[in-house]
Amino acid sequence: MEQRLTREQRDQLAKLCAVTFDEPMSAHTVFGVGGPADAFIEVDGVMELKKVMGFAVERRVACTFIGAGSNVLVKDGGIRGIVLRLTGEFKETSVLHAVGDEVFVAAGAAVQMPQLVRWSLEEGFRGLEIMTGVPGVVGGNLMMNAGTRSGSMSDIVDEITILDRELREMTLKAKSLRFEYRKLKLPRTACILRAVIKLRRARPDEEPLKLGELLGKRRATQPTAAQSCGCVFKNPEKVSAGQLIEEAGLKGVRVGQARVSTLHANFIVNEGKASAREILVLIGLIRDRVKQASGIHLEPEVVILGEDR
Ligand code: EPU
16 A cells, blocks of 8 residues: 655645645546545646656655546545646647658647547548547557557557656657557656657548547447546457447446446446445446356456545
8 A cells, every 4th residue: 555645745745846635536537536636736847747756756655647537447545645647738739740641740648639639630630530539638548558449549659758767758669669459568657748649641532531420420339428437348359348248238237326338338437426436346246247147357448546445
């Protein structure tokens, strides 16, 4: 178990940067659940990030990064140490250079993926449409190798820049990155700062892509407006977790105010005041029932953070 921030550490941190203490994580996760973080800091730039990370490393205080909070389940006891979220200069996007039809776009880790997809389609670029409907920010999407059935971040990333635990910035080319299904393995990394994404210009004879149409399909099959964490489980090989959960008869099943979506069974929806505990009990129930019904062991895709109350 991680240590709570001491009174002295809180005072020191308050002198270092703008910080809120005992900040409820339910306010920063799309699921709308999660107890308090000892300290919550929104970091505007690399300088400030290094200052806060330096403080934490020196005192062995745990640091947890959250992005848009769209793929996390924070437990009811909250998170010990410091929770950091990148903002400010990490929200910038620019065209770095274009070579022939290829376009290289630099995007900060805090850039919202839905905005980036919209912008790239408006610019007439191709490549990012594979991320249509995926929530979250660039950093989180890279860490999770997020994607859709059309592809994932590993298909379009050219390089990433990270800050390591010795507070050094390092740029890593795509071919040296170890992407797996819904995972990026990064040794000794504090966080991703920005990425370069490789796109191409649409050819004049190509039909323009319509974001509304692309999103429509998603909205018809997933509870996109609900409080959820996206898909709860990874898809096992060759089969959809949603289908297995539906076949186990679990659509609509509730624990307290947590409910298996009636639209897509791999989503759990917080119907208003669910606790993390209720969601975790429902996750356990789904795993047990799917194992009984199909013999298949489901692995969570959602990142579970923090401690029980
Ligand atoms: N299905 C059911 N019941 C359900 C849900 C799905 O029978 O309740 C069936 C569908 O009818 C279809 C098949 O399962 O035949 C696949 O369904 P879908 O196209 O919805 O895709 P998925 O495998 O369930 C994956 C990703 C989603 C992504 C969609 C669309 C994972 C775990 N899920 O879902 O990603 O949005 O494809 O591209 O990889 C996420 O990662 O959080 C996520 C939501």
